[in-house]
Each structure stands twice: as structure tokens, then as C-alpha cells.
């Protein structure tokens with residue numbers, strides 16, 4: 001679990017060593033303080049003014065070195081922790097970017113975000129704790145134990161007795177803290193997912209008057225989180241006073257023992273204060289160290305969750321070799337079947353068809369018949385469970401990812417624009433797009449009409465979740481983003497649904513004229529949208545039921561006829 005983290009820590013050798021060295025010096029300074037105090041007391045009892053001055057200066061010097069080293073320790077530890085966390089976060093983000101759809105679905109977006117932000121903060125804590133406390137604890141523990149025995153060798157057993165008591169308490173409390181921290185993480189994920197879903201779907205929540213239900217859902221998980229937090233707080237609140245009590249008992253015991261034998265050993269009296277000092281250091285390092293370990297175990301849970309993501313291999317492996325072969329836009333599905341991960345039913349079953357470069361293909365079928373699944377496979381968001389897909393005659397699995405993304409553009413059903421400017425969004429389709437390319441794309445997609453109304457045109461801001469654009473405007477922009485890179489295969493997955501018939505016709509005419517050599521797939525609810533296509537695929541229950549032109553299908557496919565008649569009746573004639 002630690003291996004990945006350590007490989008990053010190795011890049012920060014200087015700050016790591018800086019913090020370790022300053023920590024060791026600071027630890028020894030605090031160990032020497034009670035010792036010097038005892039010598040000062042001895043001088044005081046002997047009325048040795050020169051000795052008092054000398055030891056006093058030593059004490060001050062020691063305290064000053066301790067403070068400087070303490071500050072240096074924190075500075076170096078923070079430098080290491082921030083650096084390493086930022087590197088691991090970047091590694092994690094890269095990994096998530098390499099994930100396929102099914103990888104992301106398996107984790108869920110909510111937990112990936114929590115891992116990226118919250119779990120990462122825990123990694124910072126682990127590194128800070130290690131560099132500031134974990135090393136200090138054994139030095140102080142062993143050092144104060146030895147120094148305590150040297151100070152009052154007669155009462156060695158007092159230290160061992162108190163050590164045993166504190167260790168026992170920690171031994172019983174520790175496992176329950178561990179469990180609480182793991183549970184806490186699970187509920188934190190849950191809380192995050194509920195909040196994210198409800199805020200992203202705020203329109204649905206409001207329009208269905210679901211505020212109360214959503215609040216209830218959130219409150220339930222938030223209460224659970226709160227309950228766990230309180231429990232963790234209880235454990236900590238019992239630990240601190242329990243530890244103080246043990247120190248008090250130890251002090252009382254040692255005062256009593258020294259007092260009882262004062263006549264036999266009068267010198268012991270000057271050792272009491274330094275002995276109690278060591279006792280305090282020993283027990284506090286143990287108790288504090290125990291609590292640090294509890295924090296540590298919380299951090300380890302986070303580290304495990306991060307490693308889980310980093311060690312997951314992307315489901316889809318792309319060929320990274322650049323090829324110079326200029327693939328054409330022909331598409332072939334050869335006996336392709338596909339099941340979604342975790343699903344027992346085939347979403348596509350033995351699908352075979354061939355489309356020549358430059359053709360326009362309509363895909364129609366009832367809802368859930370597999371239309372979107374088919375095109376997701378075509379741009380390789382998933383790999384088929386069996387069968388082969390060929391693009392320009394080349395097996396899709398052999399096509400370089402960059403080439404594939406340039407060749408084939410999918411404009412999805414759920415349009416998603418990013419916050420930024422219109423130009424930023426368009427350039428996602430082609431990072432090198434010129435002003436001219438953008439003009440051409442918005443003309444074809446009929447987005448020009450509304451962009452021309454903005455004085456800042458391409459620099460017009462797209463707000464979060466494209467809130468300042470209507471559904472139809474968003475669709476036009478995402479079509480423009482799809483065509484800007486001049487793809488050889490363009491797929492419009494129900495992406496003209498929010499356009500009126502006139503604009504839809506204009507978009508299609510534009511595509512035909514200006515993207516003449518591209519193969520275009522159009523998934524549409526309405527047959528009207530695809531009736532002029534060169535080929536229409538009729539899908540039902542994951543299978544291709546019929547294929548042909550509109551006129552051919554009207555004669556040969558009962559399913560097509562049925563869909564057509566139903567739509568005609570509903571629209572009052574197409």
C-alpha cells in the first residue's frame with residue numbers, strides 16, 4: 001500500500017532529511033531539559049550562583065535550539081507533504097482520465113471525487129504525522145524511559161507500571177477507532193454522492209417538488225456521519241483525561257515514595273522534578289503517539305482507496321503506435337454482441353452491417369433497443385463482448401486512440417458543455433481550430449444565428465452546466481464541436497431533438513454539402529429526421545431487424561411501418 005507513496009517521497013530527499021534531522025535534534029533538546037533542570041536545582045540547593053547562571057544559560061540555549069528545530073521540522077514536513085500529495089493527486093487524475101466508461105461506472109463518479117480531494121488530504125496528514133510525530137515518539141519514549149531510570153533508579157518499576165496501564169488502554173481503544181474511521185469514509189462518500197446528484201439535477205428536483213425528499217436523503221446520511229463523528233470525539237475525549245489521570249497518579253506515587261524514604265536518600269528530592277518531567281514525556285509520547293496512530297489508520301484507509309484506483313488497469317487498451325495509414329470512413333460491424341459490465345442481458349446481439357465511406361445512415365428503433373450502445377462501441381467507449389468492428393477496414397482495437405478520436409466524433413444525447421467560453425468548448429473538438437474553422441462549424445450547426453447576437457461572439461461565457469444556453473442552443477454548439485475537426489465519421493445521437501424541423505433540415509443539408517466525404521450516423525426518434533438517409537438501420541431488442549432506404553423499409557419491414565404509422569398519426573402526417 002505504501003509502495004506507491006514511497007516512490008513519490010523519494011523525489012523529496014532534501015526536505016525529508018531536513019525534517020528528520022531537525023526532529024531528532026528537537027527531540028534530544030526536550031530530553032535534556034529535565035536533566036539540566038535537576039542540575040540547576042542542585043546548584044540552587046548548594047547556593048552555587050555561578051552554577052545556576054551556567055545551567056540557566058544552557059537551559060535557555062537548549063530551549064532556543066528546540067524551538068528553531070521544531071519550526072524547521074514543520075517547514076520541511078509541510079514542503080514534503082504538499083509536494084508528494086500534489087504528485088499523487090496528479091497521478092490519480094491521470095489514471096482516472098485513462099479509465100474507460102465501465103471503469104468509472106464501477107467506482108462511481110462520487111467516490112472518485114472524494115478520493116481525489118478528501119482522501120488526498122489524508123495523505124497530506126499521513127506524511128505530516130510521520131515526519132513530525134511518528135519518528136519523535138520512539139526517541140522520546142525510549143529516551144525518557146532511560147533518563148527516568150537514570151534519574152531515580154530505585155523506582156524503575158513505577159515507570160513500567162504506568163507504561164503498562166497506558167498501553168493497555170490504547171490496546172483496547174485502538175481497534176474500535178480503526179473501525180469508526182473506515183465507516184466514516186463510506187458515509188462521507190454517500191453524503192457526497194447524494195449532494196452532487198441532487199444539485200446537478202436541481203431542475204428536476206424543483207420541478208417535481210422533490211426538495212423535501214432530497215433533503216431527507218441528505219439529512220439521513222449527514223446524521224449518520226455526525227453520529228460517527230461524535231463517537232470518534234467521545235473516544236478522544238475519554239483518552240485525554242484518562243492519560244492526565246495516569247500522569248497525576250504517577251506523580252503522587254513518586255512523591256509519596258521519595259517522601260517515605262527521605263531520611264535514607266535525601267538527595268532524591270532534587271530528582272523529583274526531573275523524574276516527573278520524564279514521566280510526563282514518556283506517557284504523553286505514548287498517548288499522543290497512540291492517537292497519532294489512530295489518525296494514521298484513518299490515513300491508511302484513504303491510501304488504500306487511492307491505491308485501489310491507481311492499481312486498476314483501464315478496461316480498454318489502445319494501440320499507441322502512430323500510423324500514417326489514411327483510413328477512410330467506412331464502417332463494418334461483424335457479428336458484434338455486447339453486454340454492459342454487471343448486466344446479464346445482451347444490449348447488442350449479433351449485429352452485422354456495412355456502411356461505405358460518405359454514406360448517411362439513420363438508426364431508428366424503440367427506446368432501449370440498443371441504438372446508443374451501438375454508436376458507443378463505434379467510437380470505442382466500450383469493446384464488444386464478441387465480434388469485430390472495422391473502421392476504414394481496420395480492426396478498431398488496432399487504431400491509435402488519437403487517430404480514432406480525430407476520425408470519429410460522437411455528439412451525444414446528453415450534451416455537455418464545459419464552463420469557459422464558446423471557443424474553449426469548440427476547441428475541444430480540435431485544439432488547433434482556427435477562427436475560420438469555427439465559423440464554418442457554427443454555420444453548419446445553425447449556431448451562428450444565436451452566436452452572432454453576442455457582441456463577444458466566440459468569447460461568450462458558458463456558465464457551469466451551460467445554464468445560460470437553451471437545450472437547442474446547447475445541441476447546436478455540441479454539433480459544432482463534433483464537426484469542427486472534420487471527422488470522417490460523425491455520429492449524431494439524438495442530438496437534434498431540441499431543434500425545430502426547419503433548423504434540423506438546415507443542419508442536415510449543411511452536413512451533406514460541407515462534410516460531403518464523411519460518413520454520418522443519425523440516431524433519431526422521428527423517422528422524419530432520417531428518411532432521406534442512404535441507409536436506415538431498424539433496431540429492436542439489441543438486434544438489427546431491417547436495413548434499407550425509407551422506401552424499401554416501408555415495403556419490407558413491419559416494425560418500420562409500425563413506427564412510421566404511429567408517428568404519422570401522432571404528428572398528423574409527416
Ligand SMILES: Nc1ncnc2c1ncn2[C@@H]1O[C@H](COP(=O)(O)OP(=O)(O)OP(=O)(O)O)[C@@H](O)[C@H]1O
Pocket residue numbers: 105340341343347365366367368369370371372373374413
Ligand atoms: N451503462 C449501462 N449499464 C447497463 N446497462 C445499460 C447501460 N446503458 C444502457 N444500458 C441498457 O442497454 C440497453 C440498450 O440501451 P441504449 O441506451 O443503447 O438504448 P437506445 O436504443 O439508445 O435507447 P433510447 O432511444 O432511449 O436512447 C437498455 O436495455 C439499457 O437499459
